[in-house]
Amino acid sequence: MHVNSTRFGEIEIRDDAIISFPEGLPGLDGERWALIASSEASPFFWLHSVDHAAIAVPVTSPWLFFSDYEVSVPEDAARALGLDNPGDAYIVCVVRASDEIQDFTINLAGPLVINAVTRTGRQVINAAGGYAVRHPLFSEVELNEVQPSSAPVPVTAAAE
């Protein structure tokens, strides 16, 4: 798929890198998304809409920042995603970036759960309660301590 991204310019997304969110992402248009890496060293990916050139959200693996984070996937979502094997679940959380690093937040209450085998995902309400929609991202670690992200689904590289 060819996407003329407002952020990254022309990017070519392989068919096997497309992640389907049949229910969409709440508040955002589009069912087809792909992970885009703008830097190999970054802990962040962009989850970029395949159908809307201007829509993308930063995501990261929450465990890079919060090693004791817990996710309980609601049973209806696990069934819909065909997640019989928990090892197939790839989980990222949406990040709200900001000009100041101390203002970055992460949505720990609504993680994105992706079946890495079928590349189908859904944003769920974390049944392991008590997490905030807008949790300070750099409350426990510094940016230079965070490892780069890796993903079990294909990631498309974007020119920096």
Place this chain on the structure above:
Amino acid sequence: MLVITRKPGDRIRLGDDITVTVLDVVGSTVRLGIDAPAEIPVYRHEVWEAIEAENRAAADSSVSQLKPPEDTP
């Protein structure tokens, strides 16, 4: 939209599998008991609204904001 009046202890049946019971009413607060199959998601509406708002706010993030500090002049 259906509007009906219920008293504490009264129930509403939605389809074959879902029962909502009015447990009690105290002032402006209603406590509801919801019996639904595990595959039916039940959410507080404001939680979804918060996630929608957060997704939209996250989509306003820019590439330059996510650049590591050493990359920025």
